[in-house]
Amino acid sequence: MNKFGFQISTTRSIDLDTADLTAAERLLEAEPSLKACIGCGGCTATCTAAEFVDFNIRRMHTAFVRGQQEGLREQLNRCMLCGKCLLVCPRGVHTRSVIMVMRKELTPEEK
């Protein structure tokens, strides 16, 4: 039989029916202030690391809450824990703690 090399493309969609949200739930339980996030991006705008490398704290915790952890482990390690993001957040999200909890709660294959 001829093999033409056809294959199914994997979707880029976030599928909330199949996503594993257990780590997300643990994150929101450990750091409930994150629930108040309005996605303004103030944290990312002030971030020193984001100035030089691909590190977007706003997008990282949004991804984590949606159960999307690909590539997060490496990115999380770029945080220097300086806490500037904490000072600018208009909703009082404890962003530094969010980073720490995300590092801890990453599912094993992403650690």
Add this chain to the structure above:
Amino acid sequence: MKKVAIIGAGPAGIEAASLLAAQGVDAVLYEKEQQPLHNLTDKAFLFPNFADAQEVAEKILAKLNTPGLTLKADTEVTQLQPQAASNGWLVNGEAFDAVLLTSGYTTFDAHRKEELGYGIYPGIHTSLEMEKMLREGKVVNTIGEMPRRIAFLQCVGSRDEKVGNHYCSKLCCVTAVKQAIEVKKLMPQCEVYVFYMDLRMWGQHFEELYRQAQTDYGIKFIRGRISEAGGTFDRKVQIKAEDTLMGRPLKLTVDLFVLMVGMEASRGTRNLGALAGIAGEYGFAQSVDPHIADNLTAQNGLFVAGSCKRPMTLTDSLTDARSAAFEVLKQLLEN
């Protein structure tokens, strides 16, 4: 005795009519439906303080008992004509010294957004239908069971040039937050999502209510406009949006999908505005100036108040009606 016709017995009409009557004016209040105030009596609770809508309605309806106020229910106004000789107006064959138009709004017909599946698939409801379920204290999915997941979609029929409505209906944002909280109060296990383009929490305590929805009730807000909804084989609804904060498409299946329908000019507002020559944008009635003469119109002796001019909350409508009553009295005294 001076005689004024008030057209439309909603909050604005009743408020203005009772104030005018209390000032010794013969106030005749026309209402095309059998019952006045139906846009309020069909609500459960009011934002942002969850006031019982029926209790608030009763207080407003009590004002109909003001001596000098006559309610003509089940009476549609078909004639609205200025009288040059007397400087007054003819309404359904009766002569008046002035007319106040308070003919209000109607909600957007969700059938017009076919891609959102309303009227095609089960499990898709308007915010009005959700309000009715909440009033009855019973929210169920398409097979009569407790829903596990509900999604609300903002801006249905508002901020959408595809339906010809460029404007923001102003109160759907906070209404969705209110309804989402009510759902969580009723069913704490139910997962609730709100999809939005912007959240416009402009009023007092609105922002606080939004924050409370996030932190105390765990309601999830996703920025992105759902562009498509379809039924599934098990009578659920699959919805697709972009999670714009992630920059990726997103889909999920929900038991109930609620469309936050916007406000449009009511049929009465459209007809009477055209009849009297004060029709403005989108069929709403046009005042002379939104800042300094918002109750006056281009027609002498014809006044406007409430949501026949633009989307307004209950509070806005009542305040506007009080201001209109004062403008009407001022003109009656001058003549």
